[in-house]
Amino acid sequence: MITGSEALLRALIDEGVDTIFGYPGGQAIPIYDSLYDYRDKLRHILVRHEQGATHAAQGYARVSGKVGVTLVTSGPGATNTITGIADAMIDSTPIVVIAGQVPSPLLGTDAFQEIDVIGITQPITKWAYQIRKPEEIAWAVSRAFYIASTGRPGPVVLDFAKDAQVGMVDYQYKKVDYIRSYQPEPDIKPERIRDAAALINAAQKPFCLVGQGVILGEAEEEMKAFLQKNDIPAGCTTLGLSALPSDFPLNKGMLGMHGNVGPNRKTNECDVLIAVGMRFDDRVTGDLATYAKQAKIIHLDIDNSEIGKNVPVDVKVLGDAKQTLPMITSLLEKRKRPEWNAEFDPDAAEEYTKVIEKELYPTSGYLKMGEVIRQVSEATDNDAVLVTDVGQNQMMAVRYFKHKQTRSVVTSGGLGTMGFGLPAAIGAKVGAPERTVCFFTGDGGLQMTLQELGTIMQEKLDVKIILLNNNFLGMVRQWQELFFHKRYSATEMENPDFVQIAKAYGIASREVQRRDELADAIREMVSHKGPYLLVADVEEEGTVYPMTPAGATVTTILMGDE
Amino acid sequence: MEDRSMTTKKLYTVIIFSENTVGLLNQITIIFTRRQLNIETLSVSPSALPGIHKFTITTFADEDMIDKVVKQIDKRVDILKAYYNTDEDLVFQEIALYKLSTELFIKMGTVEELIRKYNARILEMNETCVVLEKSGHYEETQALFRELSETIGVLQFIRSGRVAITKSRVERLSDMLAEMERKLERRRNGNPING
Numbered sequence: 001m002i003t004g005s006e007a008l009l010r011a012l013i014d015e016g017v018d019t020i021f022g023y024p025g026g027q028a029i030p031i032y033d034s035l036y037d038y039r040d041k042l043r044h045i046l047v048r049h050e051q052g053a054t055h056a057a058q059g060y061a062r063v064s065g066k067v068g069v070t071l072v073t074s075g076p077g078a079t080n081t082i083t084g085i086a087d088a089m090i091d092s093t094p095i096v097v098i099a100g101q102v103p104s105p106l107l108g109t110d111a112f113q114e115i116d117v118i119g120i121t122q123p124i125t126k127w128a129y130q131i132r133k134p135e136e137i138a139w140a141v142s143r144a145f146y147i148a149s150t151g152r153p154g155p156v157v158l159d160f161a162k163d164a165q166v167g168m169v170d171y172q173y174k175k176v177d178y179i180r181s182y183q184p185e186p187d188i189k190p191e192r193i194r195d196a197a198a199l200i201n202a203a204q205k206p207f208c209l210v211g212q213g214v215i216l217g218e219a220e221e222e223m224k225a226f227l228q229k230n231d232i233p234a235g236c237t238t239l240g241l242s243a244l245p246s247d248f249p250l251n252k253g254m255l256g257m258h259g260n261v262g263p264n265r266k267t268n269e270c271d272v273l274i275a276v277g278m279r280f281d282d283r284v285t286g287d288l289a290t291y292a293k294q295a296k297i298i299h300l301d302i303d304n305s306e307i308g309k310n311v312p313v314d315v316k317v318l319g320d321a322k323q324t325l326p327m328i329t330s331l332l333e334k335r336k337r338p339e340w341n342a343e344f345d346p347d348a349a350e351e352y353t354k355v356i357e358k359e360l361y362p363t364s365g366y367l368k369m370g371e372v373i374r375q376v377s378e379a380t381d382n383d384a385v386l387v388t389d390v391g392q393n394q395m396m397a398v399r400y401f402k403h404k405q406t407r408s409v410v411t412s413g414g415l416g417t418m419g420f421g422l423p424a425a426i427g428a429k430v431g432a433p434e435r436t437v438c439f440f441t442g443d444g445g446l447q448m449t450l451q452e453l454g455t456i457m458q459e460k461l462d463v464k465i466i467l468l469n470n471n472f473l474g475m476v477r478q479w480q481e482l483f484f485h486k487r488y489s490a491t492e493m494e495n496p497d498f499v500q501i502a503k504a505y506g507i508a509s510r511e512v513q514r515r516d517e518l519a520d521a522i523r524e525m526v527s528h529k530g531p532y533l534l535v536a537d538v539e540e541e542g543t544v545y546p547m548t549p550a551g552a553t554v555t556t557i558l559m560g561d562e
Numbered sequence: 563m564e565d566r567s568m569t570t571k572k573l574y575t576v577i578i579f580s581e582n583t584v585g586l587l588n589q590i591t592i593i594f595t596r597r598q599l600n601i602e603t604l605s606v607s608p609s610a611l612p613g614i615h616k617f618t619i620t621t622f623a624d625e626d627m628i629d630k631v632v633k634q635i636d637k638r639v640d641i642l643k644a645y646y647n648t649d650e651d652l653v654f655q656e657i658a659l660y661k662l663s664t665e666l667f668i669k670m671g672t673v674e675e676l677i678r679k680y681n682a683r684i685l686e687m688n689e690t691c692v693v694l695e696k697s698g699h700y701e702e703t704q705a706l707f708r709e710l711s712e713t714i715g716v717l718q719f720i721r722s723g724r725v726a727i728t729k730s731r732v733e734r735l736s737d738m739l740a741e742m743e744r745k746l747e748r749r750r751n752g753n754p755i756n757g
Contacts, residue, residue, distance in 0.1 A: 118585055119585075119588065122585065122588055122589050122592065123592050123596070126639060127639045127640075128585075130584075147639055178746055178749075179639065180581070180642065180739075180742060181580070181581050181639060181640050181641055181642040182639045182640075183742070303637070304633055304636070304637070305630070305633035305634050305636070305637050308629075309630060309633075
């Protein structure tokens with residue numbers, strides 16, 4: 001017989017866990033006590049705030065493909081994880097959050113640090129379960145990992161009452177790989193496969209939207225083979241970035257509000273639109289009433305509730321893209337579509353002249369966000385893991401950072417969580433220790449979870465932090481400039497000396513203001529062994545273009561020359 | 563209760579089969595709440611299949627909305643199956659209880675006529691009150707309520723949520739469960755499987 005706490009750790013180990021991001025507290029002390037005996041098997045990374053623990057688990061999961069694990073205490077420990085759980089839900093990230101809970105006899109009594117974790121987390125989890133008896137632990141933990149990692153992945157919460165932590169149990173691992181009411185891999189309908197292939201074969205101008213489902217389903221090679229066989233150009237959603245290498249010839253760039261001009265315009269010019277593992281988010285579609293009305297739409301997704309949710313679909317291909325894509329590919333004709341693919345070139349050229357060249361290769365004025373990102377990308381051989389915060393830094397980074405391999409982008413897509421980046425970068429480095437991790441952030445977002453510099457210090461994590469400092473909450477400022485008559489309400493920031501802050505944490509740091517110092521500073525950062533904060537003082541009123549205003553037609557694209 | 567004739571939306575009956583676990587009702591109702599859909603009636607009970615509960619929920623919505631709501635419900639891990647029907651596809655019933663004053667009941671001769679007309683029955687009669695029961699569609703139980711209110715007066719009134727069965731041959735769930743069992747059987751190769 002062992003304690004429930006030890007049973008929890010054994011169950012985690014049996015599920016293949018070797019890393020936990022957490023923060024102890026009153027109702028988790030027995031678990032932490034057991035953890036003391038399992039230090040050789042379970043690496044615990046002590047964050048500085050529980051929100052950071054969930055974002056770190058997300059970053060870990062996104063780069064490694066494994067389930068990220070968070071361990072916190074009850075009450076405020078649990079409520080602090082909410083933002084990360086919600087972020088993981090909307091971005092389909094597999095994490096398991098284990099929260100201590102008051103002893104079960106005290107439940108419902110407003111006991112110290114008691115909160116209704118299940119009630120709070122049910123809307124933002126795939127599954128939330130309260131463990132009240134030590135006998136439930138083996139089952140609940142295995143079920144949690146099965147649910148988090150299968151089908152469309154997502155967060156699971158285990159609310160672990162203290163009496164179950166200290167109670168004794170005869171632990172035996174029980175692998176859950178079947179739940180009667182849960183069918184993570186829907187049956188594939190062969191007629192839909194044939195319908196999809198027939199539409200594509202008959203198409204003159206097919207266009208493919210590549211979403212994160214391709215990465216989550218490990219269907220990157222299947223995706224490439226599909227595109228190549230029929231010579232279909234593709235655009236990636238923000239979360240779908242790195243599913244295709246940046247230089248893959250059929251990869252025409254990013255979709256969405258700040259995406260590339262070609263993919264957005266061609267959405268409304270193609271005759272068949274093939275969406276793979278994406279959910280037609282409003283930041284991708286703009287105005288639905290004018291979105292791709294001319295096209296037949298084929299939607300491949302593993303989640304039945306996503307198909308037809310926002311955009312009416314002509315051919316619904318429910319299933320795991322790793323299986324459905326090759327089935328369709330096998331029915332596709334080998335085609336070359338040079339004229340259609342060439343139609344993206346003028347758009348790319350226009351975007352280059354109006355936006356990209358000025359952003360990436362400026363010769364005068366203040367530093368531009370884009371040029372910093374381009375140079376960091378090049379200095380890391382275009383093969384680093386990109387982590388971003390949210391806002392201008394994010395949109396600039398996803399636009400201009402390049403990728404060679406999959407699982408190279410960690411960003412908060414659906415929830416748009418400022419403060420996500422620094423803890424997510426910690427998780428990404430832990431999940432992919434062999435890779436360089438470059439984290440781009442703004443002065444606003446960095447200060448939302450700044451305390452995680454302490455985690456980087458303690459764990460000696462080699463994270464390269466690039467602060468694009470414009471002393472503004474830049475994206476809100478941009479909207480104020482464009483849509484609110486430059487009334488900069490509450491967006492100007494008086495900032496601390498970030499180099500001094502880094503120094504206080506023992507993190508190497510340098511600030512650059514001048515263009516002629518930038519390359520040297522980046523070289524210094526990349527060659528430095530260990531964490532590094534590069535503060536780039538960029539143009540204060542820089543603007544992310546192109547931009548499709550919220551709710552506008554996808555082809556309404558501002559490029560700063562209006 | 564809102565005036566049902568005022569709305570342009572249609573009344574849908576959502577039928578849900580679920581595992582019998584704690585917190586499922588909350589998981590279902592938050593999906594309605596998020597879309598500001600008001601639940602008109604709700605009825606929950608064990609189904610014909612052991613361990614499986616059946617929810618019957620009615621709500622006014624347009625079809626596009628109800629389709630999305632049902633898909634979101636169906637997606638929850640502990641939900642076996644959710645679907646929606648309109649009244650034409652269903653046989654459905656509600657039950658209503660009416661508490662009347664015994665004194666007035668005896669004094670007034672009209673109640674017997676109403677009981678006959680509405681095919682209601684007397685469940686209980688004591689010195690203070692008489693309890694009538696009537697099952698039927700909303701309009702029917704409501705009509706009796708109106709007539710009783712206008713004549714003898716109703717001391718207490720309660721109506722259940724709707725219960726409904728589809729007019730098709732069997733519960734669709736049994737087919738689905740059988741298919742899942744077959745799939746599991748095919749997949750099973752000595753691995754222990756726990757739900």
